[in-house]
Amino acid sequence: MTDTSRARPAPRRRPRPGLIAARNILVYLAKAPTSAFGLLVLALLILAAVFAPLLATHDPYAQNLTTTLQPPGAAHFFGTDELGRDIYSRLLFGARITLTIIFLVTIVVGPIGLLVGTVAGYFGGRTDTVLMRVTDIFLSFPSLILSMAFVAALGPSLNNAIIAISLTAWPPIARLARAETMIFRQADYIAAARLQGASNARIIWRSIVPMCLPSVLIRLTLNMATVILTAAGLGFLGLGAQPPLPEWGAMIATGRRYMIDSWWLVTFPGLAILSVSLAFNLLGDGLRDALDPKQMTRR
């Protein structure tokens, strides 16, 4: 008992340098024009989602059959759809759905990937082989097609789409966490913790997981663009969020029938998806540069 409590101070001291590093990275990202754009779009997305009821000019669900398919103008910034709903307001509330997807996928995929990866990397041998085989099987599918199959099995809905996306998004995270763990496993401080009698679970949780966390978070950011495109694709195919919900992909799907005469029905939701996924890609690109020591010294 006393042995394990002695192992505690080491991981406790870590967060402070971590916070400083996080601030440095943020400053670095804000300086480069491309990643600064990414940060800006994400900030706007969060603002839009939080203040959607204040910013919206209309009720996103209110139908008005006298003003259907109105082109963009002063009354409706981005026009109205086939049921007379205000597209601008629907996009704002759609930002909430997008943020929900991002949040839920992150909190499901992060822990699963970390668990599988660290356990495989820490124990090695047969455990590693089995876990990595399972990972490989999931990786041998394009993520959209696998999530389509899962949604078909579970039934189409927003929640099931999120579950399906999470089921397909964890393998790269597990791979990464495993690779990191393999490096740390040999470190002296792990050996020290083991000699002090810490259990395997404790070593993984207190000493390895915190070390893997930064790179896992970065990888999650990088993958978020794919997650958003997959979610929108599922919504478009009718396998994600269901009609009355203002999900961007689903909005494009319903707008498709009126596309030739009313271009605004598909154009604006598409631009919204494009800018958010571009923002994540630019941010991920910047993060990669920020954390690549070769690049850092050169700038």
Next chain:
Amino acid sequence: MSGGTWSWQRVAGQGGSVFVTLFGLLILTFVIGRIMPVDPVRAIVGEDATREVYEAAYLRLGLDKPMWQQFLFYLRDVATLDFGTSIRTGQPVLDDVKRVLPATIELATFAIVFGAGVGVPLGVLAAVHKDRWPDHLIRVFSLMGHSMPIFWTGMIGLLVFYAGLGWVGGSGRMSQFYIGLVPERTNFLLIDSALAGQWDVFCSAINHILLPASLLGYSSSAYITRMTRSFMLDQLNQEYITTARVKGLSRRQTIWRHAFGNIRVQLVTIVALAYGALLEGAVLIETVFAWPGFGQYLTSNLLIGDMNAVMTCVLIVGLIFITLNLISDLLYRIFDPRTR
């Protein structure tokens, strides 16, 4: 001699791992098929079948047996290439797939030619001008392609180039006018129409494939550009490049003959992997362009819960992916003398 046995061991090891992955793939499709909210018996006997008919079909499908036995039946069916009948089309799933797959291969091949044709030169250019404006411009261009929801890009493309400018054909593989005129031999429309000497159909098909294939190719060129750039940077930073320049070789020759010559093998593997990734975009773009291919077949069967067809499609996608991975690995080994 010892090197030979060593590489045979590696081949055997890889064969084993492919086998395990395949087995896992079969388990995965089996599980997906089992948890689908469709009653497979009802799907066959219909809604108003009598109890006896239902029971008979239930027993014939082996649904009374334990799960592991059902899985063995599934393995047997797959081994004998019996994938069951599609509920929607009423035909064996394998026949359906044979009919729709060529359309997708045609589309994906055009797309990868476009993607590699644009992506590779851009990647080289970006590497040569690293951190200068061409590099930044190319980065934004390729990230753009990577970030676009392809189904949306497809619609905008149709709006602009078909409805607006009239440069390309609309949806489908050819004009409505020609449908049914071409004798089906290979189901590759371009090959069939050329064989039959129907050059007007051939032109119509080219006209229809250009837009979806170039959009699909654009989305895959992002990955190709990025990888080409980083491979090239690795080469350009090496000393032999400096040596070549010092010896008086021109910049162009150093870049293309020396540096690029060394990354060709890596590029082939990357393009093979990108080809597999195109399948994903194909599912979406086929829906937008009413392209009668594999992606559309999969989607429409998913939506009505056609279990046999969905399981088979997922299995085939997995197989294609595993095969492409294997091919890219093999190519790497054949072309790169260092891996021998």
